[in-house]
Amino acid sequence: xxxxxxxxxxxxxxxxxxxxxxxxxxxxxxxxxxxxxxxxxxxxxxxxxxxxxxxxxxxxxxxxxxxxxxxxxxxxxxxxxxxxxxxxxxxxxxxxxxxxxxxxxxxxxxxxxxxxxxxxxxxxxxxxxxxxxxxxxxxxxxxxxxxxxxxxxxxxxxxxxxxxxxxxxxxxxxxxxxxxxxxxxxxxxxxxx
Numbered sequence: 001x002x003x004x005x006x007x008x009x010x011x012x013x014x015x016x017x018x019x020x021x022x023x024x025x026x027x028x029x030x031x032x033x034x035x036x037x038x039x040x041x042x043x044x045x046x047x048x049x050x051x052x053x054x055x056x057x058x059x060x061x062x063x064x065x066x067x068x069x070x071x072x073x074x075x076x077x078x079x080x081x082x083x084x085x086x087x088x089x090x091x092x093x094x095x096x097x098x099x100x101x102x103x104x105x106x107x108x109x110x111x112x113x114x115x116x117x118x119x120x121x122x123x124x125x126x127x128x129x130x131x132x133x134x135x136x137x138x139x140x141x142x143x144x145x146x147x148x149x150x151x152x153x154x155x156x157x158x159x160x161x162x163x164x165x166x167x168x169x170x171x172x173x174x175x176x177x178x179x180x181x182x183x184x185x186x187x188x189x190x191x192x193x
C-alpha cells in the first residue's frame with residue numbers, strides 16, 4: 001500500500017485541507033491519505049487555545065466521511081501527550097509493514113522541517129511531500145529528497161474560520177456541510193481565543 005500521512009491540528013478542517021489531500025492522493029497514486037489529528041500540537045502549545053482533540057477528530061471524521069481514499073486518523077490522540085510525526089510513522093510502519101509511507105506537508109511546514117522533533121527519522125521513514133501553491137516554489141531545507149505536488153491556491157485559514165465563527169460570519173463553502181454541522185452541534189469557536 002501507498003499511505004499518505006497528512007497531519008495537523010485541523011482546528012477546524014477546511015476545504016483547503018481536503019483539496020490538498022485529494023490532489024496529493026491523485027498525483028502520487030496513494031491508496032489512502034490519513035488526515036491525522038494531533039493530540040497536543042507541540043509547535044502550537046502556548047500560542048493560542050487549541051480545541052479539544054475529540055472535537056477536532058469529530059470534525060475531520062465529518063469532513064472525510066464521504067471522500068474516497070481519505071481517512072481520519074486518531075492514533076496521535078490515542079497515544080496521548082504531544083504529537084510527533086516520527087512516532088506516528090513508526091506506528092504506521094508497524095501496522096502496515098510492507099507499505100510505502102509519504103509525509104505530506106504544506107510549504108510553510110516544509111520550510112521549517114528542520115525544527116521538527118526527530119526530523120531525520122521522519123525523512124528516513126517516509127517520502128517527504130511538499131504541497132506547492134502556484135507561483136514561486138518555497139525554498140526547502142537540507143539535503144532531503146522532496147516530492148513536490150502543486151495544488152490550487154485557496155486562501156482559507158483555520159485562524160480566519162475561528163474568527164468568523166465568533167463574529168457570526170458565514171463559513172459556507174469554506175468548510176463542508178458536515179464540518180459546519182459538527183461546529184454548530186458542538187458549539188465550537190463561540191468564545192474569544
